[in-house]
Amino acid sequence: MQLTRRLGTIALATGLCAATASRCAADEMLDTQTLGSLFRSFTDSGHVTVQSLMNDWAFPFAGQAALSLHWNNEHVTIPAIAAAPGSAEAVDAITTASRPITTNAFQDYVKVRNEIQGELTREHAAVDYYLSSETDYLAQQVGAKTSRDFHDQRLNVAVGTSYGWDAIKPLADADTRTGSSGKTTVHADAVATQILSPTTVLRWGLEVFLVDGLQHNPYRNVYAGGTHVPERHPDHRQRRDTFLKLNQYLSNRSSLKFSYRLYNDNWGITSHELGTSVNQYVTHGLVASYEYRYYTQTRASFYRSEYLTTSGIDGYLSGDYRMNELASHLFGASVQMDMKALAPGHRLLSRTGLWLNWERYFNSNNYSANILETGVDIHFQ
């Protein structure tokens, strides 16, 4: 909690400094900065709500360098357990908890997460730092990437790497037996973007993640061998994926986008993701987009809907449905408005973009969610 307060103070100070700096240098910097603000609301069939307010600020330095800052303040509400204390329903709800269970398990649980990210870019290289903080979880990450053009800028190849380290300190809980722990993630990627024709561009990427440390929910218990035992996942996970994205421009001022991703890890999960979207200029400055995504995965080798003994499978037990077979669908629609089309002469509006995005997600575990995003971007260019 103290960390969250400290982060809030740092973020506030950063924001004030940014505002002051931009105000002082307004005459020089007004034509080069970008400001963006986004509100995101997430609600799901389990009545979990997440409300996020994100702010982005980017400005260039002399010598082709640029700095971008991102801050996200997020409020997560996990509902109270809706069953009478002591009933079988309440026990089931508690054993699959994604929240600490204390004496007030029958009240809503609210937590706050702050996320700060800074990226410094210069020509074709960038370094970044990421920090995410909540009461029981602190994540940090440093990364670097670079890219290079080939064949008269028809082919771009980018490579990147990052290292993340997380500190996990589960809160006091009626039945949590997991102490403080940590997790590290080493990541590397290579992405190639190729222009195939004046209206077609292809992107292909390859990613590898090596994760070590605590990777299960410290608050969750699993029903096994007639009793409840703490969830336990392997400490090491190798994750890799490759993806293809194809964007095609059409003659009626629209574009079609296709994507495919193949994922595999050493826990036994293999997944396929197919996505497509249509983006259409409805009128000057107004773009409407429609999206569909299909996803399917196999289950982890140690996942079972029921465990006969407390030792599970090879010593591992999971109550996490993400480890099971599943399929999901997502439908989305969005509109983006460039205010320049409405007020070309206005000093502020002509630099402003507004957008609204809605998504409906549902999967084979009877889980569904609605995601609503609305945002504003101001480009001082």
Place this chain on the structure above:
Amino acid sequence: MTPRDAARCGRFALALAALAALLTLGTGCAAQAYRREHLADPIMSFKAQAKLDARKMKSFEAREGSTGGTGGAGGGCACN
């Protein structure tokens, strides 16, 4: 590394080589610089989509067993 893991790595490397070949062959018919106005349109941009993709990846990671697809590590916790 088990034989099964080795086979998976082999398939991955094969996919890498095949796609590299595809990209190399594709350069022959690529657009000249002066014919790229459609490719620069915001509705064709990968970059304009990047932030949205990163937010989506974070949401999907919390509800599905896989990750990736954006060309960068997500970071943060998987709690929500």
